[in-house]
Amino acid sequence: MGWQVLLFISVLSLSAVCGQVSYSIPEEMAKGALIGNIAQDLGLGVERLKSGKARIYTGNTEEYIELKRERGVLLIKDRIDRESLCGQTMPCALHFQMILENPMEFYTVTVEIIDINDNPPTFERGEMKYEISESALTGARFVLEKAVDDDVGVNGLNSYALKPSDNFALKTISRGEGTKHIEMVLQKPLDREKHEHISLILTAVDGGEPQLSGTMQILITVLDVNDNPPVCSKPEYKASVTENAPIGTVITTVRATDLDKGNNGKVTYMISKSGAASLFKVDADNGVLTLAGNVDYEKRRLYELDVQVSDQGGLSDACKVIIDVTDTNDNPPSINIMSISNTVSENMKPGTVVTMLNIQDPDANENGKVMCVLNENIPFAIKSTTNNFFTIVTDGDLDRERASEYNITVTCSDEGVPSLSSSVTLTLQISDVNDNAPVFERSSYEAYIVENNTPGLSVFTVKARDADWNQNARVSYILEDSSVNGVPVSSYVSVSADSGVIHAVRSFDYEQIKDFHFRVKAQDGGSPPLSSNVTVKILIQDQNDNPPQVLYPVQTGGSLVAEMVPRSADVGYLVTKVVAVDVDSGQNAWLSYKLQKATDRALFEVGLQNGEIRTIRQVNDKDAVKQRLTVIVEDNGQPSRSATVVVNVAVADSFPEVLSEFTDFPHDKEYNDNLTFYLVLALAVVSFLFITCLVVIISVKIYRWRQSRILYHSSLPVIPYYPPRYSDTLGTGTLQHVYNYEVCRTTDSRKSDCKFGRAGSQNVLIMDPSSTGTMQRLQSEKSILDEPDSPLEVRLNYNVSLLNTTVVL
DSSP states (O other), X not given: OOOOOOOOEEOOSSSSEEEEEEEEEETTOOTTOEEEOHHHHTTOOHHHHHHTTOEEEOTTSOOOEEEETTTTEEEEOSOOOHHHHHXXXXXXXXXXXXEETTTTEEEEEEEEEEOOSOOOOBOSSSEEEEEEETTOOTTOEEEOOOOBOSOOGGGSEEEEEEEOOSSEEXXXXXXXXXXXXXXXXXXXXXXXXXXXXXXXXXXXXXXXXXXXXEXXXXXXXXXXXXXXXXXXXXXXXXXXXXXXXXXXXXXXXXXXXXXXXXXXXXXXXXXXXOTTGGGEEEOTTTOEEEEOSOOOTTTOSEEEEEEEEEOTTSOEEXXXXXXXXXXXXXXXXXXXXXXXXXXXXXXXXXXXXXXXXXXXXXXXXXXXXXXXXXXXXXXXXXXXXXXXXXXXXXXXXXXXXXXXXXXXEEEEEESSSSOOEXXXXXXXXEEOOSOOOOEESSSEEEEEEESSOOTTOEEEEOOEEOSSOGGGGXXXXXXXOOEETTEEGGGTEEEOTXXXXXXXXXXXXXXXXXXXXXXXXXXXXXXXXXEEEEEEEEEEEOOSOSXXXXXXXXXXXXXXXXXXXXXXXXXXXXXXXXXXXXXXXXXXXXXXXXXXXXXXXXXXXXXXXXXXXEESSOOOTTSOSEEEEEEEEEESSSSOOEEEEEEEXXXXXXXXXXXXXXXXXXXXXXXXXXXXXXXXXXXXXXXXXXXXXXXXXXXXHHHHHHHHHHHXXXXXXXXXOOOTTOOOOTTOSSSSXXXXXXXXXXXXXXXXXXEEEEESSOOBOOOOTTOOSOHHHHXXXXXXXXXXXXXXXXXXXXXXXXXXXXXXX
């Protein structure tokens, strides 16, 4: 049997529906039969069907159609029986959607099922029996059972034929809505005496090609006398019943009258057999029609019943009862998910479709109107695209760091009273995008490290956090390029890329560098990577690693420095002051002075804080001229470090007395470690040296005697002198003012003398005991006097308030 495919495509303006297509096919097609090339009909390529994962969505109904994405065609998946699918409804069609993804699209497909003549007319009963009085008048009517043909249109029931037709003729009555009822009309009076039993064959024929038919046997028993048939008060009754009404609900009452009396006038009511007869019941005696089953508006909205009234004589009449089923709001909306994206990126633009829904409510009118809403405080909205179709779209910016997952609750309610609703919860994951830079825990860091540290020592840790996830939150630490005092900062510290631990690359010296700063960058692993930086300041803490350095008195290798104290000095007389410094800082540089050794401990003391050496008793004549004090200078570090200085003090009133005592002072001598070499050398030249030294000594002695005579009658020039690494300028040093002396010395110390000069300058007397020359010669040798560390210099310094006298020998 040939069939024709009808194609209709229309492009809609709605965003989610891209078009629709319609096909027409006959029922009962074989499985796998071709319906149509939907890809070609919709103007889509086969590759688009594959990439979009095209599929058919039929809702909750059975799938009769399948899609072959590889070919882009629709095929029969299962046998389609139009009668079981649609019954008597015309037209009969399958409605479904074809859904594509990436991007999300769907198309509406309608497949109309065309009826074929595959069902013959059938009667519910194989035979009907009638008892007809012989007195029945010509024209008497007898209602016959209708045949039922499940086919529709031209293939449905077309005509009836009754044979033999000697006494009866067949009459077809057309009523509203195209229904046909058949009656058997008596044309010729019956004669029981001739034919007590009559057998007729009723044939129903459809209009299909080829024609199909069904038959029913009619058995008539001829009775005697009853000549008045019952008559219905109305040929048609109309009533209504609410769906889901309880069984036994009274629908209406059918009434009929019979003019006969007695048993011939007693009317009985009966519902003619039909498909809906089981849902209703009529009382045989009073004609009350009640509900015997459950009626559902969504399944069938209208019922037509034929109620037959008959008397005891076999005469009958029939009336039609039309029952309208009214809808109640008994069905909540049904939510069907057509397509859903389980994961969306947080940088998704507003208006992006994430889910497509199909909402169905089989109720009618206001009861079937549906409105859907989403739960509050989520960046999503629901929009209606076409009837019963909704899309969930993004309605704002997504931020995975604020919410990595959303539970979207869709609630759909109808407008019935009371309103019915249903809901479904969808879980949507938000995928991460690298949109957050690492953030340090502090705006800046400050750390301390003790000097003389071990290279590689861990100083402290910088920490940055990234609000992103996974690789985008993996933070690496980088030391930014910079310099400290012209040296790259990488030679000072290093940063662990994974942990942010800062290590010292070198050992630090507080005296060279006290602090420095640099910048550390934290960079995540996203693409492109984001970063931030922070300033780190390292402060070096001092250690007590430097001993005190004595600035005064100066320790020289070839000269003896003596502080002169007059014998008339009182208690508390300032002899001198030990001046020392410590290059450390803080308490490591706090110095204290102690007297370690002394020739006479009862005579001198040292100030603990200022280093001043003072007498603690009255000086007397019994005190030795030569006083040797050993002063130890300690700092306050842990452990403490110290330095010692030897202070020579001369207790005398005149220089000759001092010179006679200090000529016996032992002088430090330097010896070579290789003593054997000098001994051998000395033995080799001893004879020559002995003679030479003897001549020189005699000459020198004579020369010194002559020079001492000259110095005794002359004034010597003043030569300024400052010890190495120490200066006393404009009275700002330890000794605020300097007093000058002129010292004369001869080979006979008893004839030497000292002359007090004016204040305001500094005089130095050269008095080296090992020298044999004259003062006049020494003054002419400028090179010797210009040597700041010359062993021939004698410096005389005095405090203006304490008259402190220093003699360098």
